[in-house]
Amino acid sequence: MQQRPTRTVFFISDGTGITSETLGHSLLSQFPEMRFRHVRMPFIDSDDKAKDAIFRINDAARRDGVKPIVFSTLVNQVTADTLRQAEAQFVDLFLTFIEPLEMELGMKSAHTIGRFHGGADSRSYTQRIDAINFTLSHDDGVSHENLEDADVILVGVSRSGKTPTSLYLAMQFGVKAANYPLIPEDFERNRLPQELSKHRTKLFGLTITPERLSQIRQERRPNSVYASADNCKFEIEAAMRLMRREQIPFIDSTARSIEEISAKIIQDIRIDKNGY
Amino acid sequence: MQQRPTRTVFFISDGTGITSETLGHSLLSQFPEMRFRHVRMPFIDSDDKAKDAIFRINDAARRDGVKPIVFSTLVNQVTADTLRQAEAQFVDLFLTFIEPLEMELGMKSAHTIGRFHGGADSRSYTQRIDAINFTLSHDDGVSHENLEDADVILVGVSRSGKTPTSLYLAMQFGVKAANYPLIPEDFERNRLPQELSKHRTKLFGLTITPERLSQIRQERRPNSVYASADNCKFEIEAAMRLMRREQIPFIDSTARSIEEISAKIIQDIRIDKNGY
Known part of the structure; x- marks a missing residue:
């Protein structure tokens, strides 16, 4: 039997990346036969950092010979859209749910990153x-x-x-x-x-x-x-x-x-x- | 202007509920004008507990006069399906992504709850x-x-x-x-x-x-x-x-x-x- 290639998995966030990694990890643990290499990329909060992330993702795609998986909790839709251009399976743990919530609550979301972290002075x-x-x-x-x-x-x-x-x-x-x-x-x-x-x-x-x-x-x-x-x-x-x-x-x-x-x-x- | 009613939000998991609450909280923080009442329901790992959860959700729906929101990281699809019968907006933070991952990885997921927690002996x-x-x-x-x-x-x-x-x-x-x-x-x-x-x-x-x-x-x-x-x-x-x-x-x-x-x-x- 041919061995499956190791997939590289990126956990990307404009915050700490901890939620992205925790949920991503539990999703991946449903595929115990696969081998994954984990890369945490926190604080992706600028266009430059997003481009650097794309570079690293595409590099992993070439090296592995198979598409990496990207778990994102990016709140910033522009950054998320940029990252979607990478050669990867993009799993959006955040924006996926914003639209249904906007519908249910009857209002637009604030799309603010700061709120994600919980203020240090709270x-x-x-x-x-x-x-x-x-x-x-x-x-x-x-x-x-x-x-x-x-x-x-x-x-x-x-x-x-x-x-x-x-x-x-x-x-x-x-x-x-x-x-x-x-x-x-x-x-x-x-x-x-x-x-x-x-x-x-x-x-x-x-x-x-x-x-x-x-x-x-x-x-x-x-x-x-x-x-x-x-x-x-x-x-x-x-x-x-x-x-x-x-x-x-x-x-x-x-x-x-x-x-x-x-x-x-x-x-x-x-x-x-x-x-x- | 009419004041918006307080919504009750349930964080439901077959594990600790911590991931469900963390991600759910960050999603809700995108709606700063809303008022939410949080209820954490961890360890929902049997049909009886799922039914008890439905009872509490429906009770909140009646009391608030508005549908509660349920954030779920339930791994067990049967339990999740049971809970979907509650009068609530069901936000599935886990199963939503399993199918796309199964497609991408070319295999079925294990659907095992144990893996979710990370073993104490690891x-x-x-x-x-x-x-x-x-x-x-x-x-x-x-x-x-x-x-x-x-x-x-x-x-x-x-x-x-x-x-x-x-x-x-x-x-x-x-x-x-x-x-x-x-x-x-x-x-x-x-x-x-x-x-x-x-x-x-x-x-x-x-x-x-x-x-x-x-x-x-x-x-x-x-x-x-x-x-x-x-x-x-x-x-x-x-x-x-x-x-x-x-x-x-x-x-x-x-x-x-x-x-x-x-x-x-x-x-x-x-x-x-x-x-x-």
Whole structure:
């Protein structure tokens, strides 16, 4: 069987290109047999940059011997029209939907690029920065101060995914997420640390399979009791017993991405700071 | 003039709904005169959940007296078809592009939802977690250890945006981003801290207007010398002089979002860990 050529894929945007890449990537992942080479081209906001992009696209077409795919979230229709001249399959993730929306809403769109980014001085920007600072100063139980300001307090054994999840909640959703480790002393007493029990409604647990936990801990402290299969199994079982007893909702982080865990927590505790 | 009714907008996904919301939000921001009420509905991955969604959409249609708008990144065509029965303007951010891509690539798509999320056990997941851990342990110059492992080292005066940018670089791009404050002692000597000068090629500067810096610092330490307009002006000017002298590329974070700053840094230093 003849091998399919590698396609070059361009993610083009007048902004960061992150949305273009995220959606483009998920579309391409529906074609697992294909091989793609990804090129991100953010901030294509002038005619010169558009022409440079065309040059690179056409160059890839020649090299690959097959048309590249261009995913665009360009807001500027003139730039988008210029780019359509490239030798590529042009997938317009933005303008495709503007016309139907104009019809439905009964008005013309503003076609302004600035609005795409979300201003750095907007309320939600300050909120995100505040949330990140809060989360950093309440990582891994380092501070009990102002815990009443937390929107959510993640609990779980060491290395169950609390820190990255807290940071993502703060960064993406502007949520003040503290996190607090459950440690062997808590299991011996079989109750929550005192600082936490008064914030019970804000608690959310993360769990993980003992196998995966042991694997992660091995990387940090090879051949330690801490990382041993027996100890991981003991800690996880004790943590789950404790969370059940205290009626703390929890989810398994093992097979989930940070984004998924965070979205599930947001959904569950129904906090949503970025509603506009 | 009659006031336009508020429209309810649903962001529906079988995954986190983050892509649906990001792209939907940027599309709607092209209609600044309209008022929208946002509802995120992630993890719509069963017929029951789809029916529940229809119920909520139709309820909003009745309440608002106008059709809601539904942004969907549903991968499952059956679920998407079910949802199309709701009384809404259905904007399909995903399936709209599958058919043209199938044509261009000459094959059927897999139509699998799992692929949408990016597996938690993938290489890039581990890379992101490693990057987050690295960034956390190299925040604000707290450690010089393993600085040679950094992909980038952000420098700038206190409160110029280094920490959120470093974290975003790690979280979104899997980039190991350390950050290091430039302090009055550095300006007096007018040279870089010794630990940094050997990593000069990895340095990237953040600057900010003195007015904005003073405003941010006032929130933290009201009426301090640290936050005073004069001191902020002095620090910024000294930092820019130092960065120019040392030929460190830098950008102004004042009017930019964390995403924009990060994307510009990635573009400039041409590190890109998430290429797949």
